[in-house]
Amino acid sequence: MRKIDNHSNSLYRVGYVAIVGRPNVGKSTLMNSLLQQKLAIVSPKPQTTRHRVLGILNGEDHQIILLDTPGLMHPKYLLQEAMVKTVQTTMKEADLILMMVEPTDCDPDDEKLFHSLKAFPVPKFLIINKVDMVSKEKLLPLMDHFRVTGLFKEIVPISALKADGLDLLISLILNVLPQGEPFYPPDIVSDDPERFFVSEIIREQIFHHYGEEIPYATTVQIEAFEERPGRKDYIQASIIVEQNSQKGIIIGKGGQAIKRVGKVARENIEQFIGRPVFLDLQVRMKKKWRKDASMIRKLGYR
Ligand code: GDP
Ligand code: MG
Numbered sequence: 371m372r373k374i375d376n377h378s379n380s381l382y383r384v385g386y387v388a389i390v391g392r393p394n395v396g397k398s399t400l401m402n403s404l405l406q407q408k409l410a411i412v413s414p415k416p417q418t419t420r421h422r423v424l425g426i427l428n429g430e431d432h433q434i435i436l437l438d439t440p441g442l443m444h445p446k447y448l449l450q451e452a453m454v455k456t457v458q459t460t461m462k463e464a465d466l467i468l469m470m471v472e473p474t475d476c477d478p479d480d481e482k483l484f485h486s487l488k489a490f491p492v493p494k495f496l497i498i499n500k501v502d503m504v505s506k507e508k509l510l511p512l513m514d515h516f517r518v519t520g521l522f523k524e525i526v527p528i529s530a531l532k533a534d535g536l537d538l539l540i541s542l543i544l545n546v547l548p549q550g551e552p553f554y555p556p557d558i559v560s561d562d563p564e565r566f567f568v569s570e571i572i573r574e575q576i577f578h579h580y581g582e583e584i585p586y587a588t589t590v591q592i593e594a595f596e597e598r599p600g601r602k603d604y605i606q607a608s609i610i611v612e613q614n615s616q617k618g619i620i621i622g623k624g625g626q627a628i629k630r631v632g633k634v635a636r637e638n639i640e641q642f643i644g645r646p647v648f649l650d651l652q653v654r655m656k657k658k659w660r661k662d663a664s665m666i667r668k669l670g671y672r
Pocket of ligand 2: 397398399410411412418419439440
């Protein structure tokens, strides 16, 4: 007699889920909360995420491939244009779109943003995040308001930060994902290269350590990443700014500021890749890089 295969894949669900929405609504926080691992960088400042970040949530009978995206906005320069294009491409790849909003100062009549969703013929959920910040009385009318748009298959209030409502969200996601075989091996959490996460971790520290325009005028390029048997990995990274004055601010008096950034970034990188590293940071100036097409391509945008 043949053994009954308990691991039959007939009910296995797999698919791509794009998380989209305005800057700062908590998209990256949701991705990390669902994965129970910090993959995407998070900051209280808007527009921290500049690329789509892929994270894989593996379960017994499912593989949810989450795609975190940069915030939707009206682009002011080439980099932002590329970021918005990235969101659109990601939505095209998705089997399900999670449109995330905040309950506070969110505008349910934002026709433009929602109108753009109509172009994508896949199910869409409206995710109201940060419900830890509002009362139920405020939430219910808001949910009704979104319901009458008829755009969303589900309206799901959550708190990404407090991991509230996530089990329900996962089960609703599984209801709509296609059946199929896993796309990725079950033991990996992303297929984005280590290099990418290392540059993101450094960028995150720049968001945490510097104010105003600095983080936005900055990008990070990994120049060298060498695994050295018996020694620490060697990582050389350039912090690229737009003006010489910004270079001075990044470095700080006597190199103190960049030293602090380097220390925290190194610790976070070590935690992420699970090996000790030697992090060599340098600061370079590249005039108006955010408007420079070749630079934007170099940063991996197509
Ligand atoms: P993103 O730009 O949409 O990716 O937003 P982030 O994930 O970077 O989060 C922006 C800010 O909102 C951060 O300071 C988060 O800690 C905060 N945040 C995210 N989710 C929640 C939540 O559920 N509740 C509260 N109170 N804050 C949150
Ligand atoms: Mg983000």
